[in-house]
Amino acid sequence: MRKSIYVALIAASTLIAVQSCKKSGSSSSTDNSSSFDNKGMLRNISTNIILPAYTSFQTASVNLDAAVSAFNASPDNTRLLALQTAFQATYKQWQAVSVFEFGPAETATLRVNVNTYPTSVSQISSNISSGTYDLSTFANLSAKGLPAMDYLLFGLGADNSSILLMYTSDAAAANRKAYLAKLSAEIKAAATTVLTGWSTYKATFDASAGTATGSSTSLLINQLVYDYEILKNYEVGVPAGVQSMGTTFPTKVQAYYSKMSVQLAILHIQAIQNIYLGKSTQGDGLGLDDYLVKANAKKDGASLNTTIQNQFAAALAKLQGLTDPLSDQIKTNPAAVTAAYTELQKLTVLLKTDMTSSLGVLITFGDNDGD
Amino acid sequence: MTEINTSKHIAPLVVLRMAFGVIMLISTVRFVLRGWIDAFYIHPKFHFTFYGFGWVKPMGATGMYALFSLLIIAAIFVTIGLFYRTAILLFFLCFTYVELIDKTTYLNHYYFISVMAFLMILVPANRYFSVDVIRNPRIKTIRVPAWTINIFKLQLLLVYLFAGISKLNYDWLIAAMPLRIWLPANSNLPVIGGLLSKLWVAYAFSWCGAVFDLFIGFLLLNPSTRKPAYLMVIIFHLVTAWLFRIGMFPYIMIFVTIIFFSTQTHLKIISVLRKILRAVAGERETPGIPYRLSVSKRNVIYAILILHFTIQALLPFRYLLYPGSLYWTEEGYRFSWRVMLMEKGGTAFFHVKDPETGLQSEIINAQYLTPFQENMMATQPDMILQYAHLLAREYQKKGIKHPVVTAESYVTLNGIGSRLYIDSTVNLTNEKETFDHKKWILPFHRK
Structure with missing residues (x-):
């Protein structure tokens, strides 16, 4: 009995070994009709989504820096308006790159450097009044990036004429202009570093197939889930008081001073949705949706992909039902905000648990063994 | 009773001591280098202790690093057979303490290490080819009772057998779950990558895995199938090491299953080591004394072993006392050699x-x-x-x-x-x- 089982075992393993040798010898890597074209998805996402997004963000940051220089050279109402517009364009474009905190962006810790909010007014003020500061310190994370510029460009006064005074007649005007220049220069430098980094990293990203930990798909999905939770918690949940016994924090919204929080949240979820769908200006390419379909992923007997797409639509609809400024909406119509949060919450489960589990992706923001 | 009291050559026990010591040394150093002391035992504000072990608390950074230093030293001492009983006792206590701090990090193979270390406290694995013998040649022993070696074979047999039994279920055999999800994750691997996303491969792996676990222990026990079986052990564990994130487990199993080999093989291993070490270690060629335990001591050990193996045999079945689906509720899931099932x-x-x-x-x-x-x-x-x-x-x-x-x-x-x-x-x-x-x-x- 034991012998025959043993013989069977050897035979089976030999068969597998022979099979694998045959396959590897005769077929190219593209010949996988039954399996998902993982590398094709990575190529689509990097070529048509990630690179264009970073390129636009870098361009926006260059324009922003130029607008700061122009404004600082002679601050007037026209240049302030132009600068505010350039800032809003940059902040909107940021929503499309926030997800990609791996590779070059991870090295540059782009996300916290560019978008840590709520910004610290007191830290900004003390930096400006002292005139000496090191923006790379941990303490200054909440005194720089887009949220700090949001405050400096929209929050210094009730209207533009009073804001303008802070850059002209105010005692600290010179220091403030210098600070503004430092901030926009840092964002531009970071955006440029990451964009340049992608020119070489793209090949690495495209080549790393599979969904094992460390693979590009795993990195992408882990960051997509992480970034989505930032959207859910910090753009909506925390300000709406969901996590604080109903005590609301309207000032903690993203882009509090420029009052475009809802607009940004919508752009953010749309960016994540496009990554999921593999959708870009080049059309609807291979995305995580196709991957799930290929893996035949189910949710309550139905297609998981359909469920996820419907939930994206439901969450998006709820966000679109809100109006800026979100900080006011939280006070006047809290039910609408928490309703949006609830729909966002449902999508969290689908992305974080169902999608990852169906694709064999581990949610590991850290590192550990299994058995 | 031949499996208990027959006098056997001590060589397998000595090789096991060295194999276990070395692999524990590597595991522990790896754990430290990965920064896991900090990540698992210092950084977290809260720990999930085991039921009844709420009093187990981590010791703070200095204490935890000191403890791991102690583990490393103990592993070295076990390997070379210096102050062996103290070293292996210390290793067991420190290792088990660390495992009890937080069930988040629970792994079957950590439990396995604790069990092996515990059993090794009971045997005279330092009485031959060890620094202890060089220090005190009078303790040198050639023959030991068979139980000192067979308890490890029995333990390994149980581990594999229970791992195999746990695979005999609908999900594993009929649905090829979870391998049909996990294998395609590795489709980037060279040579076999494309194959891993094929469904029949998931079935083949599931069934081969179940058959392997069920029978490998017996095939290792049988002298006529031992060598090919050990080859299967190596292949099986290396494949799992390659495909899954399971850390040191495959290597630990490859090392400790050497115990199944005959005295002759172990003597050959020792003689190779002797040649390598000749320059540094000079153990005198004395005939050695027989290993004698007082009756009372022996009875205590027998009692401990009977209790231990009774628990080992029953614990994996405790899930039957709970209603509901085991994988869903996980009531009675741990400490049962259920590996990679979900x-x-x-x-x-x-x-x-x-x-x-x-x-x-x-x-x-x-x-x-x-x-x-x-x-x-x-x-x-x-x-x-x-x-x-x-x-x-x-x-x-x-x-x-x-x-x-x-x-x-x-x-x-x-x-x-x-x-x-x-x-x-x-x-x-x-x-x-x-x-x-x-x-x-x-x-x-x-x-």
Whole structure:
């Protein structure tokens, strides 16, 4: 009995070994009709989504820096308006790159450097009044990036004429202009570093197939889930008081001073949705949706992909039902905000648990063994 | 009784001592280098202790690093056979202590290490080819009773057998779960990558894995199949090491299963080592003394072993005492050699409500748990309960007298899709941890 089982075992393993040798010898890597074209998805996402997004963000940051220089050279109402517009364009474009905190962006810790909010007014003020500061310190994370510029460009006064005074007649005007220049220069430098980094990293990203930990798909999905939770918690949940016994924090919204929080949240979820769908200006390419379909992923007997797409639509609809400024909406119509949060919450489960589990992706923001 | 009292050459025991010591040394150093002391035992603010072991606490950075230094030294001493009994006892205690701190890091192979180290305390593995013998040649022993070697074979046999039995279920054999999810994850591997996304390969791996686990122990025991069986051990474990993130486990098994080989093989291993070490170590060629235990000592050891193996044989079946699906409830799941059986994931949202004001809060889990802890907690009811109790304590400190803590956890198991895991209306503050079935776990439905 034991012998025959043993013989069977050897035979089976030999068969597998022979099979694998045959396959590897005769077929190219593209010949996988039954399996998902993982590398094709990575190529689509990097070529048509990630690179264009970073390129636009870098361009926006260059324009922003130029607008700061122009404004600082002679601050007037026209240049302030132009600068505010350039800032809003940059902040909107940021929503499309926030997800990609791996590779070059991870090295540059782009996300916290560019978008840590709520910004610290007191830290900004003390930096400006002292005139000496090191923006790379941990303490200054909440005194720089887009949220700090949001405050400096929209929050210094009730209207533009009073804001303008802070850059002209105010005692600290010179220091403030210098600070503004430092901030926009840092964002531009970071955006440029990451964009340049992608020119070489793209090949690495495209080549790393599979969904094992460390693979590009795993990195992408882990960051997509992480970034989505930032959207859910910090753009909506925390300000709406969901996590604080109903005590609301309207000032903690993203882009509090420029009052475009809802607009940004919508752009953010749309960016994540496009990554999921593999959708870009080049059309609807291979995305995580196709991957799930290929893996035949189910949710309550139905297609998981359909469920996820419907939930994206439901969450998006709820966000679109809100109006800026979100900080006011939280006070006047809290039910609408928490309703949006609830729909966002449902999508969290689908992305974080169902999608990852169906694709064999581990949610590991850290590192550990299994058995 | 030949398997117990026959006098056997000590060589297999000595090789096991060295193999175990070396692999533990490597494991421990690797653990330290990965920064896991900090990540698992210093950084977390809260630890999920085992039921009944709530008193086990980590010692702070200095203490934990000192402890791991001690583990490393103990592993070295075990390997070379210096102060062996003290070293292996120390290793067992320190290692087990670390494992008891937090069930987040529970792995079957950590449990296996504790069990092996425990058994090794009971045997004279240092009485031959060891520094202890060089220090004190009078303890040198050539012949030992068979039980000192056979207990390890029995333990390994049980590990593989139970791992095999646990694979005899619908998901593993008929649905090829979870391998049909896990194998395609490695489709980037050279040579076999493309093959791994084929369904029949998942079935082949599932069935071969089950057959391997069920029979490998017996094939290793049988002298006529031993060599090819050991080759299978090496292939099987190297393949799993290559495909899955299972750390040191495959190498540990490859090392310790050497115990199954004959005395002759072990003597050859020792003689090779002797040649290499000749320059540094000079053990005198004396005939050695027979290994004698006083009757009372022997009886104590026998009693311990009988108790140990009875527990080993019964523990994996304790799940039968619980209603519901084992993989879903995980009641009676641990300490049963259930390895790599589930693709289970979850997301848990906790709510704390003040019944006096009616106000409630969703908890940002990251404020209390590491991502790793949060992940493990979301799918394990006992951890959900522990975390709920932590939240209740925290909110009591904030002035809410009777916080109502509820958990809304969505869990997916082997690709069924996420669904509500536990009753989200139950106030977990009032639920106590016991060995009883947790009634607030929602029943499992495949559809």
